[in-house]
Amino acid sequence: MKRLKQLAENRAGMVGLALASVWALVIFGFYFAFKVREIWPKIVEVLGGG
Amino acid sequence: MFFVDLLVAGLVAASAWGLGRVLLRATGLRPGSTPSGSTSGRFVLSIGLGFGVLVYLQMALGFAGAFDRSVAWGVLGGMAAIGFFGVYYWRPALPKLGPGGLSVARHWPYIGAGIAIVVYALGYLVVALAPTLEGDSLAGYLVTARDYAREGAIVPVEYAYNSVFPANGQMLSSFGYLLRGQVVAQLLVAWVMGVLAAAVVYAIGRAWLSRRAALVGVMIWYATTSVAFLAASGKIDLAWAAFDLLSLLAFSHWYFSNRGARDWRWLALAGLFLGLAGGVKQASIFTAGVMAIGIAYRLISDRDTSFKDWALAYGPLALLAVPAVIWVARALALTDSPGFTGANLNNDSGAGGFFKAIWDMSMLGNAGDTEGPNGKSIGPTMLAVIPLALVVKGLDRRVLHFLVFAGLMVIVWFFAVQRARHLLPTLGLLALAAGYLVALMIERRPLVGRALMMLLLAAVAINFATWGWVNFVSLDHAGRAFNLRTDDEHFQRNMPELPWYPNAAITAFVRDRTPAEAVLAAPSGSNGLYLERTLYQDRFQSEDDLSNPEDFVTWLKADGVTHVYVNEFVVGQRGHGQAWLARPDFQAQYLTELVCDAGQCVYELK
Numbered sequence: 001m002k003r004l005k006q007l008a009e010n011r012a013g014m015v016g017l018a019l020a021s022v023w024a025l026v027i028f029g030f031y032f033a034f035k036v037r038e039i040w041p042k043i044v045e046v047l048g049g050g
Numbered sequence: 051m052f053f054v055d056l057l058v059a060g061l062v063a064a065s066a067w068g069l070g071r072v073l074l075r076a077t078g079l080r081p082g083s084t085p086s087g088s089t090s091g092r093f094v095l096s097i098g099l100g101f102g103v104l105v106y107l108q109m110a111l112g113f114a115g116a117f118d119r120s121v122a123w124g125v126l127g128g129m130a131a132i133g134f135f136g137v138y139y140w141r142p143a144l145p146k147l148g149p150g151g152l153s154v155a156r157h158w159p160y161i162g163a164g165i166a167i168v169v170y171a172l173g174y175l176v177v178a179l180a181p182t183l184e185g186d187s188l189a190g191y192l193v194t195a196r197d198y199a200r201e202g203a204i205v206p207v208e209y210a211y212n213s214v215f216p217a218n219g220q221m222l223s224s225f226g227y228l229l230r231g232q233v234v235a236q237l238l239v240a241w242v243m244g245v246l247a248a249a250v251v252y253a254i255g256r257a258w259l260s261r262r263a264a265l266v267g268v269m270i271w272y273a274t275t276s277v278a279f280l281a282a283s284g285k286i287d288l289a290w291a292a293f294d295l296l297s298l299l300a301f302s303h304w305y306f307s308n309r310g311a312r313d314w315r316w317l318a319l320a321g322l323f324l325g326l327a328g329g330v331k332q333a334s335i336f337t338a339g340v341m342a343i344g345i346a347y348r349l350i351s352d353r354d355t356s357f358k359d360w361a362l363a364y365g366p367l368a369l370l371a372v373p374a375v376i377w378v379a380r381a382l383a384l385t386d387s388p389g390f391t392g393a394n395l396n397n398d399s400g401a402g403g404f405f406k407a408i409w410d411m412s413m414l415g416n417a418g419d420t421e422g423p424n425g426k427s428i429g430p431t432m433l434a435v436i437p438l439a440l441v442v443k444g445l446d447r448r449v450l451h452f453l454v455f456a457g458l459m460v461i462v463w464f465f466a467v468q469r470a471r472h473l474l475p476t477l478g479l480l481a482l483a484a485g486y487l488v489a490l491m492i493e494r495r496p497l498v499g500r501a502l503m504m505l506l507l508a509a510v511a512i513n514f515a516t517w518g519w520v521n522f523v524s525l526d527h528a529g530r531a532f533n534l535r536t537d538d539e540h541f542q543r544n545m546p547e548l549p550w551y552p553n554a555a556i557t558a559f560v561r562d563r564t565p566a567e568a569v570l571a572a573p574s575g576s577n578g579l580y581l582e583r584t585l586y587q588d589r590f591q592s593e594d595d596l597s598n599p600e601d602f603v604t605w606l607k608a609d610g611v612t613h614v615y616v617n618e619f620v621v622g623q624r625g626h627g628q629a630w631l632a633r634p635d636f637q638a639q640y641l642t643e644l645v646c647d648a649g650q651c652v653y654e655l656k
Contacts, residue, residue: 020437028430
């Protein structure tokens, strides 16, 4: 029983960590997307494409 | 010469540090929970004490009407002389590396953080070495500091929008003006204070978390766009952050000590720094409120506390914070308001608004309509990383205390002024919590931790790229910083990018060819620091306000107005096209045109 509880706790910890990691990825993803959208016209201008 | 400016600012900082060492030794307080933690703690508390003495000395001299270049150099000489005794016995101990030494393969996250901090600090330094092009500084913060130095006293500067705000920050910048000029003022109030604030964030992390958490935390805080924006200004927010964080550092030594080891002198020191911070920016009242809750929590947890315990906790804190009230009293004496309330700013509201404010602030900025999307973001790291605290086991309990403190501060902030710069000290604690979690992940789950660190470093690099573009390419501060350009060439190069401000031709004309006692009126905001003249920027009255133009002219003359400045772009943006001063028929009858350039004109009042 104790081992089962330990296993469940470990699984819950893994799921929690996975969720938190996905959350972090999503937040950084949005940030990079917003940043790219902000600076893209300038990149195009500097590289001579626009 | 930029290196002389740098030398003078460095001398002020070194003198403050030496003086502070003498004072800290006199208090008998020993900062830090570990021997190495105490090094950074002692350093920042010393330099903070030294600057605190300087601020209060300046305040006394300013109210006594004794601002003078020779007095300022005398003050600096006195500080340096006492400071010499403070550093005479200083024996620096170099930090020791771990048994494995420094390995790029293993330690790249922390090497990267260290490099990022140095690169940002150097970038901020170069920008601070050139006359700032930041709007609020040109409309108020440097105007008041310069006029205090010029008038030899703390006087009402009615034409500056922040005339009656607390002015401890301007005590530093006016000291810079008195010693040498605007660049030293900027270095003292923005760059040195920014470095000090970052060092305090490190000292807090070093004292209660770990060296690695502190390093990552400093990088997260120092590289936010909000800090970067302030570093390119003459504003006072970084000085506020430094003093407020110092008060939190002192408070934490009381708060995290065991009951028998709690020393009321830490709270006295916290009160001293809180008073200094509150005298820079009134937002410190929120820090004081949450600190008071923290004290009550500790004392109630102790159960059998006496009245003496409560008095010894709140008494010294409140007593030493009292000088901040001087500025509130001054504001009440000069106006009917205690100072800046932020009541007229656009804010989000409600539960959804709370998340929106946090979200927007973590992305490109939360005040796009008034402050510009590049201005005031705090970056994604805190929002992305801090939720890890919910799922990671065995967290240091002190991090939870940091988070509760920061959570209360964020809630108060949401109901007050929702701008990142009003939250800078709390952001320092949140950055430390995020830094701690990243360092913990690197230790326990290297794959997750290192991936987080790569994302973090990428965000910091992109942020520096956009900030660098604005300040070194779109605008060019480096040419003036390294004396490759004169001030006028600096304005000619950069003002076309900034149509809100008087352009180079107008600036040169007003500064060089109008009488020194000339007073200008403008129908809309004009950011006129470099005009070197009194500039009333609120004369937008139209026929609806004053039907007879003769009455309007009489009113202008009663205020001593001799000249008029009109910026067509600003008039258009502000919707002041019907203002008397902007109307061609009024101009033809009452004004004589002196100069016009690129949609901006200066007239003489007939």
